Amino acid sequence: MSNTRKIVITGSHGFIGTNLAMKLSKIKDISLIGVDSCISGSNNKMYTDHFMKHYQFCLTNINQLKNVLEGAHIVIHLAAKGNVIDSLKDPISNLHSNVTSTVCLLEAMRISGVRNIIFSSTGGALMGNTKPPVNEESLPSPISPYGASKNACEGYLSSYAESYNFNSIILRFGNVYGKYSSHKIGVINQWIRRVIQGIDLEIYGDGSSTRDYIHVDDICQGIYLASERLREKSTHGILEKYHLANNQEISLNQILNHLKKISDKPISSKYYPTRKGEVYRNSSENKLARDKLGFIPKVAFGEGVKQLYNWIKNEEFDLG
Amino acid sequence: MSNTRKIVITGSHGFIGTNLAMKLSKIKDISLIGVDSCISGSNNKMYTDHFMKHYQFCLTNINQLKNVLEGAHIVIHLAAKGNVIDSLKDPISNLHSNVTSTVCLLEAMRISGVRNIIFSSTGGALMGNTKPPVNEESLPSPISPYGASKNACEGYLSSYAESYNFNSIILRFGNVYGKYSSHKIGVINQWIRRVIQGIDLEIYGDGSSTRDYIHVDDICQGIYLASERLREKSTHGILEKYHLANNQEISLNQILNHLKKISDKPISSKYYPTRKGEVYRNSSENKLARDKLGFIPKVAFGEGVKQLYNWIKNEEFDLG
Incomplete structure (x- = not known):
């Protein structure tokens, strides 16, 4: 069998x-x-x-x-x-x-x-x-x-x-x-592309809104x-x-700071009003997943963003 | 205007x-x-x-x-x-x-x-x-x-x-x-029709399953x-x-007892296995509706069933 x-x-x-x-x-x-x-x-x-x-x-x-x-x-x-x-x-x-x-x-x-x-x-x-x-x-x-x-x-x-x-x-x-996300338009991917191209980042709200990012x-x-x-x-x-999830809130402003550390170019950004339907803050406990599934997230946010930055640079911009 | x-x-x-x-x-x-x-x-x-x-x-x-x-x-x-x-x-x-x-x-x-x-x-x-x-x-x-x-x-x-x-x-x-329910096949309507016609009632489970009935x-x-x-x-x-809701659980056996009081005919019933997808017990608190809407249910269950019994008898069986 x-x-x-x-x-x-x-x-x-x-x-x-x-x-x-x-x-x-x-x-x-x-x-x-x-x-x-x-x-x-x-x-x-x-x-x-x-x-x-x-x-x-x-x-x-x-x-x-x-x-x-x-x-x-x-x-x-x-x-x-x-x-x-x-x-x-x-x-x-x-x-x-x-x-x-x-x-x-x-x-x-x-x-x-x-x-x-x-x-x-x-x-x-x-x-x-x-x-x-x-x-x-x-x-x-x-x-x-x-x-x-x-x-x-x-x-x-x-x-x-x-x-x-x-x-x-x-x-x-x-x-x-993370990688294999060239068709995605989430904030991290969009911002990395804009940083590489020297375009202003769009920030909806004052940059304090948060998400629980996970690699x-x-x-x-x-x-x-x-x-x-x-x-x-x-x-x-x-x-x-x-x-x-990571049980960790990361704000738009924190992502911006990570990108500033990763990129060797200057980064400029513009602030726009918040958009309807978008959550202001979010994070989720992962205790149950840890206890029952043995789920332990391993990728630190800064490290993950750096990996994605390099992946997008290679996959989306160095093809020619 | x-x-x-x-x-x-x-x-x-x-x-x-x-x-x-x-x-x-x-x-x-x-x-x-x-x-x-x-x-x-x-x-x-x-x-x-x-x-x-x-x-x-x-x-x-x-x-x-x-x-x-x-x-x-x-x-x-x-x-x-x-x-x-x-x-x-x-x-x-x-x-x-x-x-x-x-x-x-x-x-x-x-x-x-x-x-x-x-x-x-x-x-x-x-x-x-x-x-x-x-x-x-x-x-x-x-x-x-x-x-x-x-x-x-x-x-x-x-x-x-x-x-x-x-x-x-x-x-x-x-x-x-309640009334105006001739197209409905919920348990109360079905049972009333069967009692009037002298047909056995079908009870799924042992009759202890409950609902929160409301008029x-x-x-x-x-x-x-x-x-x-x-x-x-x-x-x-x-x-x-x-x-x-009424915040009150009423079992199938209790409905049966109400019908026995209302009807002048003998009632017989048959028990069948419970059906998938049907809740076993249910009742809901109505405190919030009372406090915010002023919602106060008025119709006692026995009285409501009696009214419906008479309505079905008149509307569905005395037309000819």
Whole structure:
């Protein structure tokens, strides 16, 4: 009997999907399959398609999903539209990509008899302006359609655990940053590109707003630990939630200071009014993830930003 | 300047919609408009169409919604597929009717500049098997797709309050029963029909499972009080949640005993295994609703069941 575990990653062309696939590809007895709708504009497939098969279709296509899911041990569901500001411009498109797609995936899993899923949720957008640090006992109160979409998916996972014996682990990520993120427009990536190009940085608010940044290598370690936990659990109907974060608030002004240390160029910045839907402060406790999953983030923020700075410089600017 | 308030009720052919419309029609300076997709099979329109206009279309039709919403002061959003067992059979259809429709309604409101909404949520299905009594501080943990759909909508209301300055009051109903419910198949209605016809009652579980039943007249009073509260609040961006319930657990066996007192016929019953997705016990505190809305339920359970028994006997069985 083969001991190979088939793992299906949704959003396999994405930032976290690519980092995760590269990590998992080094582990024995794992076979990886990717699904991606290809709407993110990512070119990351080139980093992973020599060791895994990627399917390209929308997750609302339950019939195609059923074929891909056949014999799978676990689904790691990373596919989502993750941009808060975009979700404010078009909540229905975000609903379709994040919620309808997730329920269709759950239905395809149910029909296919695949019962194990890891879901990528969010700490900050889910909790809105709840005073940090938040944890697994905090009441969700999303302030953007994106946050509402993750809240919706969490509820569906809760119901599928009980109604259809799914084993689900919900991982609420902090603000993830790191390599293989050329299609991403989060603040760290944007600022690094602007610093390299000598363009003014845009700061929304007075620079005191915070996020709980976490390096993608730490997130991938957390996802791997969650997959091991699901493998150990033989009973059906598990629903667990963990915040994967650093329990550390880092302000926009602190990022600016890090970049000043890393770059040898002068950096100038402009301040703009805060934007609706964006959380002011955020950090998440990671005690439960430490205790139950053995999750220990290893990458210090300054070190991680320096790595990303060099990666963007090499990948996005030194190609010519 | 006219002081008439235009109130749009979704699910206007429904059980609660009909009771509410009849109550509101007696209040001066209110103009009522109904929207209903007509998929519930209710014939209730006949009770209200002499005093209000009903539009018939699906709420995902944003363009039609925009026309109906023009000049409206408030939307009371009651339309939903409310049956837990049906949601387990077809979660995607339930998602479409409950979540997609709600987000489309919110979008139509946003485009039309209508910012006040009362949303009918649920106490029991939202909270799952959280130990009763639950309240506004309890963590949602739905165990059915229906419960997940209401959780999803609550999150979207939360985000629209912050992102688009909506004033939202979420009302989490107990198990509502009462007249104008001929299309409903909840346990009280089903059992009354069976008692009248001399058919065995079906009891899932040992009869000890409980719900927090509340009479539709009390619910309509609560909705009215919430609409008054929204009228008083001039600031935008309000999001409030209230449990409208009796803070009282009533078991299936207790309902059976009430029916034995009401009916002059012998009643027999059969016990079946419990069904997935159904909550075992439920009751909700109503302290916050009492304090903030002045909500005081008035109909005692035994009295309400007796009224409904007589209504069903007259409306459903004495027509010929």
